[in-house]
Amino acid sequence: MRISRHTTAxxxxxxxxxxxVGGHAQAAAGDDETERAARWTELQQSIFGDRKVExxxxxxxxxxxxxxxxxxxxxxxxxxxxxxxxxxxxxVIDDNPAPxxxxxxxxxxxxxxxxxxxxxxxxxxxxxxxxxxxxxxxVESAKFVKASGGCSAPMxxxxxxxxxxxGDMRMKFADSKPxxxxxxxxxIRHPNFSGMQMNQVSRDYTPARYINKxxxxxxxxxxxxxxxxxxxxxxxxxxxxxxxxGKGPIKVVAGDNQGGRWEHSFDAPAASN
Amino acid sequence: MRRSPLALPLVALAALVxxxxxxxxxPVNVPEPAGYWEGALNGYTPKTLAGAGLVDAAGLAxxxxxxxxxxxxxxxxxxxxxxxxxxxxxxxxxRDIPGSVWLPGAGEGVLSPALEAALTARITALTGxxxxxxxxxxxxxxxxxxxxLGKRLVRLGYRRVxxxxxxxxxxxxxxxxxxDTATIRADAEWSAAxxxxxxx
Numbered sequence: 001m002r003i004s005r006h007t008t009a010x011x012x013x014x015x016x017x018x019x020x021v022g023g024h025a026q027a028a029a030g031d032d033e034t035e036r037a038a039r040w041t042e043l044q045q046s047i048f049g050d051r052k053v054e055x056x057x058x059x060x061x062x063x064x065x066x067x068x069x070x071x072x073x074x075x076x077x078x079x080x081x082x083x084x085x086x087x088x089x090x091x092v093i094d095d096n097p098a099p100x101x102x103x104x105x106x107x108x109x110x111x112x113x114x115x116x117x118x119x120x121x122x123x124x125x126x127x128x129x130x131x132x133x134x135x136x137x138x139v140e141s142a143k144f145v146k147a148s149g150g151c152s153a154p155m156x157x158x159x160x161x162x163x164x165x166x167g168d169m170r171m172k173f174a175d176s177k178p179x180x181x182x183x184x185x186x187x188i189r190h191p192n193f194s195g196m197q198m199n200q201v202s203r204d205y206t207p208a209r210y211i212n213k214x215x216x217x218x219x220x221x222x223x224x225x226x227x228x229x230x231x232x233x234x235x236x237x238x239x240x241x242x243x244x245x246g247k248g249p250i251k252v253v254a255g256d257n258q259g260g261r262w263e264h265s266f267d268a269p270a271a272s273n
Numbered sequence: 274m275r276r277s278p279l280a281l282p283l284v285a286l287a288a289l290v291x292x293x294x295x296x297x298x299x300p301v302n303v304p305e306p307a308g309y310w311e312g313a314l315n316g317y318t319p320k321t322l323a324g325a326g327l328v329d330a331a332g333l334a335x336x337x338x339x340x341x342x343x344x345x346x347x348x349x350x351x352x353x354x355x356x357x358x359x360x361x362x363x364x365x366x367x368r369d370i371p372g373s374v375w376l377p378g379a380g381e382g383v384l385s386p387a388l389e390a391a392l393t394a395r396i397t398a399l400t401g402x403x404x405x406x407x408x409x410x411x412x413x414x415x416x417x418x419x420x421x422l423g424k425r426l427v428r429l430g431y432r433r434v435x436x437x438x439x440x441x442x443x444x445x446x447x448x449x450x451x452x453d454t455a456t457i458r459a460d461a462e463w464s465a466a467x468x469x470x471x472x473x
């Protein structure tokens with residue numbers, strides 16, 4: 001049954017009038033936006049309590065596909081034009097059942113210009129990035145994304161296979177110039193089981209096992225810490241940057257909710273030119 | 274309960290392992306099982322449902338406008354992982370086509386006699402027992418649950434059953450055109466029946 005867009009518009013008009021006439025006020029036009037705003041208000045209360053979250057001018061801009069091809073691996077880039085003012089960042093995927101996906105706190109060795117990661121998106125939702133400034137303000141940015149089923153998507157392999165090499169880490173560095181920030185990509189092997197993934201054969205749920213803490217240091221200074229959750233994709237990949245004047249190795253300590261703890265050190269790259 | 278395209282091969286494999294009326298390993302030519310689909314509810318579904326009509330999002334909008342059908346969503350509810358740390362914020366939310374009744378789990382291929390009776394009673398109440406009342410079954414895309422419920426409705430003698438395979442996400446694709454969703458709680462009577470059944 002195909003109906004032209006024009007007819008659809010007419011039909012929708014009819015739907016809306018029918019609903020108003022029928023007294024189904026909860027279904028009137030614009031409720032989607034209203035309800036999403038109400039959801040965000042509820043989440044702010046849960047996450048930030050009585051602290052006020054300001055809207056713009058945004059300190060963070062978010063880049064992600066409008067429609068994600070794989071809801072369990074939605075690439076997200078956070079750019080922070082206001083990086084000098086920012087000390088932390090909350091990432092909230094509004095309609096995920098565990099909405100607070102990550103909380104980053106940047107340390108003195110960080111260059112919080114850009115952060116990239118991959119997240120799970122359960123349903124069509126707003127994503128909020130809330131920057132916490134050094135003077136304690138909270139400033140939000142939002143973007144809508146169309147993706148569905150990311151939290152419950154099975155990994156396409158057995159749990160045992162998915163857990164092989166758990167805790168292995170790699171770090172790649174972009175070419176760095178002397179005196180310029182060092183861009184790094186941290187890759188951690190870990191299934192980050194959400195606890196919402198069902199084994200398609202046994203129909204049992206795989207127990208939740210997710211990375212809940214990552215701490216990165218450069219020498220004796222913190223680059224960032226991240227409190228994570230089930231909304232971070234399997235095999236977490238995080239792009240970040242450090243200030244160049246660090247001394248000593250770059251150390252990563254990661255832990256998960258089942259008591260797993262892994263530590264790796266990487267040599268900082270030698271600057272070329 | 275939904276899954277990404279990457280998971281499809283696993284689902285197909287699972288179906289083979291189960292050896293039930295196997296669905297094809299591709300989105301085309303999935304045959305209708307003789308009875309209800311009793312395997313995993315995520316997976317490619319047939320393109321047909323004998324005794325019921327298929328409806329797309331635009332068609333459903335027209336149907337809602339013209340006839341106010343009974344809209345039944347059988348999506349499973351998000352379940353808090355028991356091993357998730359207690360302090361974590363867990364606030365699941367479910368959005369539906371406005372005016373729907375949410376019957377989580379009512380699309381299972383196998384229902385206990387008690388649950389089957391509860392579901393039949395609930396459907397009778399919602400339709401006023403009128404077998405000519407249009408009824409729409411849906412959940413998410415690639416979901417056997419709505420197919421099963423559609424089949425159940427046909428077997429119950431409903432003559433105007435529509436199956437909406439695009440589901441909640443298909444409806445929301447028209448968000449810019451005003452296809453709203455509304456947050457909804459699971460149907461109280463159905464949930465009570467499920468709880469009683471689980472406790473037995």
